[in-house]
Amino acid sequence: MSWLYRHCIRPALFTHDAERIHEFTLRQLSRASTSEFACEVLASFLAAPDLPVDLFGLRFPNPIGLAAGMDKNARAVSAWAALGFGFSELGGVTWHAQPGNPKPRVFRAVAEDAIVNRMGFNNEGAMALATTLRDWRVRGRWPRHPVGINLGKSKITPLGSAPDDYANSFRLLRDLADFFVVNVSSPNTPNLRQLQDKAALEEILVALHEAQRPGAARPILVKVAPDLSFDALDEIVELATKRKLAGLVATNTTITRPEATDRQTRIVYAEAGGLSGGPLHTRSTQIIRHLFRQSRGRLPIIGVGGIFSAADAWEKITAGASLVQIYTGLVFEGPGIAKNIGSGLKTRLAEHGFKQLSEAIGIAAA
Numbered sequence: 001m002s003w004l005y006r007h008c009i010r011p012a013l014f015t016h017d018a019e020r021i022h023e024f025t026l027r028q029l030s031r032a033s034t035s036e037f038a039c040e041v042l043a044s045f046l047a048a049p050d051l052p053v054d055l056f057g058l059r060f061p062n063p064i065g066l067a068a069g070m071d072k073n074a075r076a077v078s079a080w081a082a083l084g085f086g087f088s089e090l091g092g093v094t095w096h097a098q099p100g101n102p103k104p105r106v107f108r109a110v111a112e113d114a115i116v117n118r119m120g121f122n123n124e125g126a127m128a129l130a131t132t133l134r135d136w137r138v139r140g141r142w143p144r145h146p147v148g149i150n151l152g153k154s155k156i157t158p159l160g161s162a163p164d165d166y167a168n169s170f171r172l173l174r175d176l177a178d179f180f181v182v183n184v185s186s187p188n189t190p191n192l193r194q195l196q197d198k199a200a201l202e203e204i205l206v207a208l209h210e211a212q213r214p215g216a217a218r219p220i221l222v223k224v225a226p227d228l229s230f231d232a233l234d235e236i237v238e239l240a241t242k243r244k245l246a247g248l249v250a251t252n253t254t255i256t257r258p259e260a261t262d263r264q265t266r267i268v269y270a271e272a273g274g275l276s277g278g279p280l281h282t283r284s285t286q287i288i289r290h291l292f293r294q295s296r297g298r299l300p301i302i303g304v305g306g307i308f309s310a311a312d313a314w315e316k317i318t319a320g321a322s323l324v325q326i327y328t329g330l331v332f333e334g335p336g337i338a339k340n341i342g343s344g345l346k347t348r349l350a351e352h353g354f355k356q357l358s359e360a361i362g363i364a365a366a
């Protein structure tokens with residue numbers, strides 16, 4: 001599948017604008033999501049091997065998840081499980097519907113397996129998402145894997161009112177998903193990343209805590225930027241422990257740019273926005289390792305950034321990630337990616353004599 005995708009399908013897709021292809025693909029997956037038969041056919045080719053992980057009181061059939069931003073309006077909820085993903089993170093959703101930045105706003109740097117995006121949280125808003133999620137449940141098309149929701153801040157909401165903005169979305173959606181991720185790390189909403197500052201983040205976490213349903217609290221994680229200093233990350237770890245966060249997601253896209261080796265890459269890197277994929281790989285692993293060490297392995301980490309292969313996922317897990325997520329890898333490697341990574345992880349576990357994935361978490365973090 002991977003060879004066919006890389007050499008035949010991808011070159012055809014990549015002759016078109018990135019967001020147009022994204023829209024086209026989502027439309028197909030959305031259609032497939034409505035049909036049990038279509039999902040079963042997809043799963044018969046693409047299902048990943050069982051590699052269960054128990055975390056946040058949830059059972060993940062495998063540790064390979066779909067990262068936030070791919071399905072912002074929950075259009076293809078059942079398809080992600082059929083493509084072999086062990087969990088999916090829908091959104092980012094904001095309290096107010098918003099169009100995002102003007103197009104074009106997604107750019108591929110093919111030689112580097114990278115994407116620059118400045119989508120700007122284009123989404124239909126929390127109310128529309130709630131309706132869509134209820135609809136999937138009513139139709140009996142809810143996936144058999146944990147579903148998370150990525151919460152962003154509405155562009156029109158001033159930073160000072162961010163706690164209410166996040167809490168409004170959370171209150172509306174809290175019964176409709178299994179876990180929630182507070183996104184204070186997207187580079188594409190002006191000043192959003194200032195909310196990673198300890199005092200500002202604490203206000204948001206307090207507001208979310210107060211918005212939990214009594215007796216049925218949902219796991220809440222915070223997603224961090226790869227551009228934070230280790231000191232700033234340490235403050236977030238401290239806060240996460242104090243506020244009993246379920247975990248951290250590391251990392252979002254970076255505003256930094258490595259040296260470009262060819263002209264096309266140089267042009268793409270000159271675009272404003274967040275960079276994901278290959279160039280993010282090493283930095284996100286460093287951050288996972290640091291967070292794991294700093295929290296003495298007590299704070300679960302979802303590792304994301306430049307995962308294309310089982311070797312990449314293994315690196316993240318052994319650096320301290322309990323689960324991993326993929327965005328750019330799906331674009332560049334195609335729909336067989338979860339299955340390939342799952343099979344490769346199983347082989348690595350056997351080579352190390354491990355029975356469960358949990359035995360591998362953080363073994364290379366020392």
Ligand SMILES: Cc1cc2nc3c(=O)[nH]c(=O)nc-3n(C[C@H](O)[C@H](O)[C@H](O)COP(=O)(O)O)c2cc1C
Nearest residue numbers: 067068069092117251252276277305306326327328
């Ligand atoms: C087009 C695009 C849109 C994204 N939208 C979101 C988003 O809404 N919320 C979020 O937390 N991360 C978002 N991300 C970041 C990804 O979830 C992920 O953290 C990042 O791309 C690094 O992973 P990767 O190298 O596998 O792509 C987006 C990434 C891309 C490329």
